[in-house]
Amino acid sequence: MAAVRHEIDYLSSAFLDDEIVVYNxxxxxxxxxxxxxxxQMIRLGDSRTIxxxxxxxxxxxxxxxxxxxxPNEFKTGYKVTIPRSG
Incomplete structure (x- = not known):
């Protein structure tokens, strides 16, 4: 898979020593x-999406x-895990 587009919304800052969890x-x-x-990246200290x-x-x-x-491996291996909106 080759990336063809990225969209990023920076919502808040992260600081040195912040613990961040990344979901994808x-x-x-x-x-x-x-x-x-x-x-989605979340700052654990205050549960804020950053x-x-x-x-x-x-x-x-x-x-x-x-x-x-x-290939079939990608069709089965890359299953959508959330319902599509719209």
Whole structure:
């Protein structure tokens, strides 16, 4: 998978010695070519979300670098774990 787009919303600051947890999950998988992953970073001291992001990916052939159909392992391995909205 090759990244084709990143969207990042910086919501608050992190400081030295802050403990941060990073969550990420698959939000879209068309089981053909594209998938998207969402990210959330939370500062543990006050449970505040400090970052939200989305990255879009395209399945590519490692030899040619060109887009290609997803292999079955990607279709089954990259299952969406949250319901799609809209």
């Amino acid at each position: 999950w698959l939000s879209v998988n068309d089981e053909r070519l594209r998938c998207s992953r969402l990210f 970052l939200r992001a989305r990255s879009d990916y395209v399945c590519t052939n490692l030899t040619t670098g060109r887009p290609t159909r997803m």
